Amino acid sequence: MLVNTTLSDAIQIHPEIGLKWKKFDLKLELKRLAARKSGLRFPEFEPALTMMLVNAKRWSILDLLKRRLEWRRKNNDNPFPATYETSLEQWAEQLPDVDAASALAEKRSDLQHLHFVTIDPPDAKDFDDAVCLEEHENGRTLWVAIADVAHYVTKDSSLDATAQARATSVYLPHAVLPMLPFRLADDLCSLRANVPRLAMVIEMTLDDDNNVISSSAHEAVILVKENLAYEDTLEDVRWDGLFKLADAWQQDELRLNIKQGEQRPRIHGENELTIEVKWPNKATEMIETFMVKTNNIVGEMLGKAGAALPWRCHPMPDSTDVRDLNKQLEALEISIQLPEPRTKSKGQDDTDELAGLLGAWAGQDIDLSGLSSTEEKTEVDDYLSNVSAQDARDEMLDGLRLAQEQASALRSSLRRVVDQGLFQLMNRARYDAVNIGHFGLNLDAYAHFTSPIRRYPDLIVHRQLKAMLHQKNWVYDEDEMIALSEHCSQQGRMAQLLEWELVAMTLNCHLMNSENQQWNARVVGLKTPWIFLDLNDDGSMHGRMHLKQLSAKKNLFIDDFGLSLLEEGRDGQDESVLLELGQLFPCRIRGLDLWSGRLDLAPI
Structure with a gap:
């Protein structure tokens, strides 16, 4: 009807x-x-x-x-789109399987003897990456192999135009909206076990202290020996060397470490629903560590060579946001204060930094060349000239890490306020033609390279790397990179919003039979006219409650810092605190919006 x-x-x-x-x-x-x-x-x-x-x-x-x-x-x-054009699907289906002999005749490196394994979620189909730790007389070598998508998807082809328009795969509770046709994503480019595959391989030679002393890139043919799930590796002594290397690299890092659970609902058939909350474990962190290192090394290789890239950039926190958080903490009488983010970039001395600050304040360039500096200026490569100076980045990261340590000693409600504040302090990462570094990872150069099946920026980086290896002209110039970086950033944001919305809708379907259930939820946000609550106190499920649910008659308001819900006093009396950020609050479901994922709550 x-x-x-x-x-x-x-x-x-x-x-x-x-x-x-x-x-x-x-x-x-x-x-x-x-x-x-x-x-x-x-x-x-x-x-x-x-x-x-x-x-x-x-x-x-x-x-x-x-x-x-x-x-x-x-x-x-x-x-x-949920599907691909029929003509592109048919074209992809006609692509032949990998012929190792023919590929090697094209002067690819033969790495089929190496014991590559993929380590992914148990339901994974698009195996982007494989790893191998080789121990030999001269030391150890870490090999990271990434599917050679650029071999099949040539620039400016019809398939490339479609992949570029999508720019990313989208992972939803009921389906994957793929960047590439399934023949490529789940089969021909996927690094499945016991079949030859074309790969771009990064070779890292290690010294006894686990430092990478040299690295190189190869177009190769590989033969993955096993497709493993994360859980398969945790108790298997065969992978101890990989775990120890990842642990050593993690110990040497000074980087942001904010962990949250990820709610993963899945639809099976028409109505069967399962929900898992996924937390990082040693295996997921190991693979993440190796992929971060690989992206960093490729970024440095191509940056030094002068390639235009869609750099994965993560800015330092904004000064205004840091000051606001410090005021919040001071109002709560929490003795944690974060340092003011500095604007110093690589190659600048303190005088240059001061001139920049004064110029920003005055609205014009300030010449402080007459002032002397005790620092010696260092020359930096062009691709690093806009990256935050290491000491400026370390100072901010040290402050954040100290704040986390101090927060762990607070009572739970205050600890959640600090954790929430630190999390919200982080800027969104983006793609940019200008490299400003990655604050959260504490890296000067970071370019996405390890997931070309599901991310278009990685495919761009692969093409530039191939051009460097073959000593050809760059595939992209700076002007193209500006537009592509903005497009890929926008598509990434849209994909994330879509994923969040459909996850929330699915969780609401799960809650349909829980309308009488009660939660002792954590207050995680106060912003007129809403109170925002974390139902399970693990970051996995959120709802909101209107101020009128507490009282339609009383004059309620939220303080300037978003820390407390107050009731206005009568006849000159002081305001009374009804609710505070970080406290637990008993609530129930008031309304489930299955159409857009909203969850309205009410007090018990």
Whole structure:
């Protein structure tokens, strides 16, 4: 019945049925019926009708998620098609399997003898990367092999245009919206065991102290020996060398370390739903460490060679945000104060930094060349000229690490305030044609290289690396890189928002039979007119509660720092504190919006 004629942006009705007849308004009656059946009080029509259709089993959970994606596509708010063009799928299906002999005849390195393994989630299909730690008479070599997607996806081809438009794969509870056709993503480029595969391989020679003393890149043929799940490696002594190397590198790092659980709902069939909360373990951290090192080494290789790249940049925290957090902590009488972020970049001395600060304040260039500096200026490569100076970065990272250590000694509510504040202090990472370094990883040069099956920037970096290896002209110039970096950043943000929304919708479906359940939720945000709560106190499930739920008559307000919910005093009396950031608060479900993932809460 509900098809063809627009009833709202999301719901349609049959054209042969009139919407109005005299005083009868079908649209209004349907709204009333849906609201009555669902018991919801959202001002929009869609949540109530969606709840009614799901409860009546007219829509399965799978139907719901698909319809949400279709609705976003129609509203130009989902740039990720669920399928590929038939012609491109057919072209990909006709690609031949890898012929190792032919590939080696094209002067690829033969690395099939190395014991490469992939280590991924148990349900992974697109194996981007494989690792091998080789021990020999002269020491040890870490090999990291990455699928050679650039061999199949040539620049400016029809497939390349489609992959570039998508720029990323999107991982949803019910499906993957792939950047590449499945023949490439799950088969020909995937580093499956016991079949020859084309790969770009980074070779790292290690000394006895685990330092990388030399590195090189190869176009190669490899033969992965095993596809392992993370859990498979944890108790297997064969991988002790890999774990020890990763541990050593992690011990030497001064980098940001903020861990949160990741809620992973999955749809099986039409309505079967499973939910896991994934936390990092030694195996996931090991692979992450090796991939970070590889991305760093490739960034340095290509940066020194002068290649235009979509650098993965993570700025230092903003000074204003740091000052605001310090004021919050001071108001809570927490004796933690973060240092002011410095603007000094590589190659600058303190005088240059001071001139920059004064110039920003005055709105014009300031010449301090007459002042002497005790520091000796150092020459830096062009690709590092805009990167924050190491001492400036270390000072900020030391301050954040000290704040985390001090917070661990606080009572739980205050500790959560500090943790939340530090987390929100972080700027969003982005792609940029200008390298400013990666603050969170504490690296001067960082370029995504290790996931070309699912990220277009990695494919760009592969093409530039191939050009360097073959001593050819660069595939991309700086002007192209500016536009591509902005596009890939935008697509990445859209993909993340889409993933968050559909995860929230799926979690709400899971909560449909939990309306009488009670939570002792953590208050994680206060911003008029909402109180934001973490239901499980693990960062995996969030809801909101309107101030009016606490009292429709009292004059309630949130303080200037977003730390407390207060009730205005009467007749000159002081305000009373009703709620504080970080405290636990008993609540229940008030409204489940299955259509967009909102979760409204109420006090018990």
